[in-house]
Amino acid sequence: MSVDTIIENLRSVDTGSLVDRVESRLIELLQEKKMQVGDSIPKEIELADALGVSRTVIREALLRLRMMGLIETKKKKGTVITSPDLFGIMGKTLNPHVLDQDTLRDIFEIRLVLEIGMADFIFQRITPDDLKDLKKIVSHEPKVTDRHLFNIEHEIAFHGKLYEITRNKAMKKFQKMLLPVFDYVHKSGLLKKQTHLRTFVSHKGLVEILEKGTPEQFRNAMRMHLENHFDRIFS
Amino acid sequence: MSVDTIIENLRSVDTGSLVDRVESRLIELLQEKKMQVGDSIPKEIELADALGVSRTVIREALLRLRMMGLIETKKKKGTVITSPDLFGIMGKTLNPHVLDQDTLRDIFEIRLVLEIGMADFIFQRITPDDLKDLKKIVSHEPKVTDRHLFNIEHEIAFHGKLYEITRNKAMKKFQKMLLPVFDYVHKSGLLKKQTHLRTFVSHKGLVEILEKGTPEQFRNAMRMHLENHFDRIFS
DNA sequence: ATTCGTATTATGTATGACATAATAAAAATA
């Protein structure tokens, strides 16, 4: 074993600040004790005492757990375990203004990928009520003209409903989080202006496929439906 | 305007602790000043002075920015702007052990959605070199037997390469982050055991389609390829 | 039984001090 390797190993154990270690230790503790959601954990001073560090360090570590959505703190009541909200954290980070352009473009693309790929889950989990909701939404669908500024709210209502039908909460949250990004990307000059805004497959068409078609057909139809967006990216 | 609405409005302005406000203010400042990556921001004491709060508060706010990946701090050198790493934060949160089962299942599903939906980007951006890489990977593909423990490393190599070909860094990072979750989900009893482990479409088959086929064909083939996973989820 | 006020308490904030590591400056060496 080379000297470098040895040093590397040492680092991997010791690396990170005191706060880093305390953070890990706290997470371990929560898991060991099998803390349930709603349980409250010892107060800051007690933790500081138990781990032999200052309250400052405990507080910084707890702050991180809080940002991860593992805990919530309230005055007087103390700190309680919460179910970590995977995308809740990213919400704050996902301020379009602080993200660089490449990342924004990436996120824009991910939306397209998700909506094409989710077909099987939609077909598997759609209920008659869902279908009714969708039909209601498309009944208000704006006129399809060759050139139209698509109605943002209608877009969100329809596509949002699709995410909901997947019954995948994480994906739904993800979508919700991404909305401001789309808005931003559309308005900024990040993508090419749309020259020919045509609707190849309407929302109504998608619903019909949902009712009578197959996941495969739906994927292809969705791909066509999103053609304008792909066009802006690829051309 | 109802009393509730008024109260709600008040909350929306004033809500949040001092640290919350300082955090927002700092982000605003970074944007106003058009700080570039690599620029260093004023030291903690100066910020505390300028904003009229204690260093404690500044530190907590900076800690949050650091968790968001907006800044990095080094002793003596101070605090410098960094490009926010969208999924860097989630990485830590994505410890399978702290996520509840529903979320884990959701994440597992998202992977399937992504890999089916990414077809167009793969076709658009694949290079001859990529194809060469893929062929090299599949040349080592384990024997396809009716019942086999699929080789994890080979799986990661192949599918990871596909993410890479999309040239979508965010998506690639996402995948990297999700790997431990898959591992966990597979090992835990979260999904039904696979009763008939068959490979409907091999990696080699996918590569052939990439070479000669269309995105549409690829999506369908990928859907078949992932059939085992869908089966475990849906049955 | 309900409302109101008061005491308690755990987190939130402020302040001051020292430790530490990265850097810059100075000194020593070749």
Added chain:
DNA sequence: TATTTTTATTATGTCATACATAATACGAAT
């Protein structure tokens, strides 16, 4: 002069203590 070694500086990291604040519990008053 160029390069290494030592020293000094400095901004963050950690600690300790005190007080503010808001949520809660509890008792008093209605």
